[in-house]
Amino acid sequence: MATRTSAARGKPGRAASSAVPKAAEKPADKPAAKAATKAAAKAATKPAAKAAAKPAAGRKPAAKARTPQSPRTPDGKARPAFSGPVAVPSWGPPPSTDEALQGRLRLEMIDGYDEELELEFEDRTADNIAGKDTTTAEYRAQRRWYFEELFRLQAELVKLQDWTSRTGQKAVILFEGRDAAGKGGVIKRVVQRLNPRVCRTVALPAPSDRERTQWYFQRYVPHLPAAGEIVLFDRSWYNRAGVERVMGFCSDEEYEEFFRSVPEFERMLVRSGIRLIKYWFSISDDEQQARFLSRIHDPMKQWKLSPMDMESRRRWEDYTRAKEVMLERTHIPEARWWLVQAVDKKRARLNCIRHLLSQFPYEEVARPPVELPPRVHHPDYHRAPTPPEMLVPDYYRPLEEA
DSSP states (O other): OOBOOTTTTTOTTSOOGGGSOHHHHHHHTOOSHHHHHHHHHHHSOHHHHHHHHSOOTTSOOHHHHTOTTSOBOTTSOBOOTTSSOOOBOOOOSOOOSHHHHHHHHHHHHHHHHHHHHHHHHHHHHHHHHTTOOTTSHHHHHHHHHHHHHHHHHHHHHHHHHHHHHHHTOEEEEEEEESTTSSHHHHHHHHHTTSOTTTEEEEOOOSOOTTGGGSOTTTTTGGGSOOTTEEEEEESOGGGTTTHHHHHTOSOHHHHHHHHHHHHHHHHHHHHTTEEEEEEEEEOOHHHHHHHHHHHHHOTTTGGGOOHHHHHHHHTHHHHHHHHHHHHHHHOBTTBOEEEEEOSSHHHHHHHHHHHHHHTSOOBOOOOOOOOOOOOOOOTTOOOOOOOGGGSOOOTTOBGGGO
16 A cells, blocks of 8 residues: 655655656646647547548638637528537547547546636636736746646545545544635635545535524534545634624624633544644735735626625724634644635645645555446347437537538
8 A cells, every 4th residue: 555645745855746647647737728629639530630620611710619709600600699509629530449549538537627727717817807917938837837736736635535435534624714815716626526425515604593593513513524524614613703703793702602612612523533624814905805806807706705705805904803813712732723825826725735635644545456347238228219309409519510
């Protein structure tokens, strides 16, 4: 059974790439969408690649046809979005050789890593609003390095997941911090490639009228992990020491009772066998303002803004004082706080994930080789045709079929 890499333990100066499966290394070398497309094109068969690259007569080039905002009919005229099929390039016919099958498998792998590229476009929008030049060679090099390291760390997270399941470990990780500090971005990258039955996220809404009459910690207890589970709390019981205190949602007596209770509550969790890790994400005043502006100007992020977020900008100093009191009174040996400097959100993600890995003595779990059994064919089996009215329209059919 192989032990985890030194990089995951937080030891600098030692290479760790040998511990990452080859499947996880290849896509990391080409994180940009352009590079991923180029690798995919090489994997396809030559005739199919030529067919996809050569547009049919009277039709706009493939790059234009793929733009969802400006779909085109075969004669080149614009039509309303989603009113009919949109022509997109094809990766070619189904594979009939081992080489073609390997190409298809590579495409599947690249498609999986494209999930991270989709998330990364959010960062580029924020960087542009913040005035960062995203076209320089230095910026592209930093992105490449970020993807390579992120994919390596995510491969280690998979090993941690397997070890947790095998050994019956229980873990709770709390993510606290300023609004727009990047907690959600880290959580997304942690759980992105993990089994949701092993590693899940808990983000509770504001308490109901009934929950307000319960023991304060009661609504969090049902979400605690069983053996072989990891639970990530996107905000937690520390709401009482932060937003509830600043916004006046709790009384002075409830506030003081929280500080008397929470150390004992967390010691109980640790004694029960739960590994409790607490992170606070810290950003500067200017960085929070830039991220709020990014959300205001991005229609896909405006849902993240709430009246509480707006009020937190006005009460920046009140939140600072509440945070300092909270850290001082709840930093205990059994469950200490860890502060993540999150002004640079990409570095914050990498630092937090790497530190999280270092908190577990995990090892790589040996997996038995998997062999795909042959499909059983029965001579009397006939697949019934699908009624056309049940089919989702093929809006994005390949070019040669448009």
